[in-house]
Amino acid sequence: VGIAVGIARNRPPIRRPWLLLLAAWSLYQLANVPWALFPRATGRPLPYPSAVDWLYWAAYAVIAAALFSLIRTRGRDRGGVIDALVVTAGLSILVYAFLIHPYIQQEGLPVAARMASTAYPLLDLLLVGSLAILAFTRGPRPPSFWLLCSAVVIQLLCDVGYAFGLLDGTFGPGSPSHLGWIVSYGAYAAAALHPSMRRLTAAGQADPGISPLR
Numbered sequence: 001v002g003i004a005v006g007i008a009r010n011r012p013p014i015r016r017p018w019l020l021l022l023a024a025w026s027l028y029q030l031a032n033v034p035w036a037l038f039p040r041a042t043g044r045p046l047p048y049p050s051a052v053d054w055l056y057w058a059a060y061a062v063i064a065a066a067l068f069s070l071i072r073t074r075g076r077d078r079g080g081v082i083d084a085l086v087v088t089a090g091l092s093i094l095v096y097a098f099l100i101h102p103y104i105q106q107e108g109l110p111v112a113a114r115m116a117s118t119a120y121p122l123l124d125l126l127l128v129g130s131l132a133i134l135a136f137t138r139g140p141r142p143p144s145f146w147l148l149c150s151a152v153v154i155q156l157l158c159d160v161g162y163a164f165g166l167l168d169g170t171f172g173p174g175s176p177s178h179l180g181w182i183v184s185y186g187a188y189a190a191a192a193l194h195p196s197m198r199r200l201t202a203a204g205q206a207d208p209g210i211s212p213l214r
Contacts, residue, residue, distance in 0.1 A: 003022045003025055010194075010197050011198070017067070017069040018066075018201075020063075020066035024060075025185065027055050027056075031059065034051075048116060049112055056120075060124075068130055071134050074137060075138065075139070081136070084135070088125065088132050099121040100122070120163065131153070140200065142196030151188040151191060155184040158181050
């Protein structure tokens, strides 16, 4: 709701990135309802993988598309892209070692569940790459920019906590990741509601200087 209100109230010059974020948020809510209610209604865990996982995967892809769409409005910066890819490549080694490889080696895990469990870290890497490019390339950095980046970072940290919790069997209702995801959703909404969101996609707003992260 917050993202939709922000788009309607602030009227960004280029709406595509924000509309994609709104679509991703809608997919998340469609997935969250059965994910939360199915176990309570049936007394059984949600099948894994299920259609809910496809909704989550689609949401990840749409968020990445929103970030790349936002990047395109900020002009070209090959140096920033290269820096971002180097960072992403380094993190991908850690993701494989700690989040993907354990699932591959886990005995007794069905093939479908094994593939689904590795899909989430891979999609997180997609978000890492798109966020890194956004952060390392030139462009305006108003409050809305930092709120958006914070939303993605919090989401990624919660996903990591969720993955480790599943591996060691500690994830459950009331886990810190639940609160973190709610905070992340709020940060997405705040990024859209802040008036400075117009500057992120305003034509001709590219900053010719070097990114502060480089």
